Amino acid sequence: MTEEKKTNQNIEETEENDDLKVVMPEANRVVMEPEVFKEQPxxxxxxxxxxxxxxxxxxxxxxxxxxxxxxxxxxxNYLRNNIHFPRKTLVKHVLQWHDYNFNNLLDQMKKTEDIDPESMVTYEDWDKWYEKRRSEIQNALS
Structure with a gap:
């Protein structure tokens, strides 16, 4: 086949392909900004x-x-709906939306207990307080 015939054949194939060409629209993409978490004490x-x-x-x-x-x-309610998160992530998320609820509980504890929640910075501090408080309740089952 000569070079000229090859070129003409390619042109004809291209014209046939143009008739069947499917044009896909570009997808609309929305990029959400990552959530910025409040710094918590x-x-x-x-x-x-x-x-x-x-x-x-x-x-x-x-x-x-x-x-x-x-x-x-x-x-x-928040915890029940989001309990599938790992604990570390769940703590960050629950404090993002319900830090005021936790602070209200801690404020009430300050009023009625002789504790300073800001000085209780380990899990063990809270665990000791909880067990002490539980032992003070008469007729406790545990």
Whole structure:
């Protein structure tokens, strides 16, 4: 085949392909900005971690003593809906949306207990307080 015939054949094939060419529109892409998390104090992160551990164990009766404004309902609803997150992520997320609920609980504890939540910066501090508080309740089952 001569060079001229090859060129003419390629042109004819191209014209046939143009008739069948499918044009796909460019997808509309939306990029969401990553969520910016508020910086939380360490004592609040530790308390949220402690709270979630007791939530998982269905052991919040002591916390209920300090809930005057139904803060536990708000926190627990959020936790139930997002419990699939790993604990570290869940602490960060629950504090993003419900830090005021945790602070309300801690404020009530300050009023009725002789504790300073800001000085309780380890899980063990909260665990000791919780067990001490539980032992003070008469007729406790645990």
């Amino acid at each position: 360490d004592y609040l992160k530790v308390f949220a971690n402690f709270y979630i551990a007791h939530f998982d164990g269905r052991d919040l009766e002591i916390m209920n003593l300090y809930d005057t404004d139904h803060n536990i309902v708000d926190i627990n």
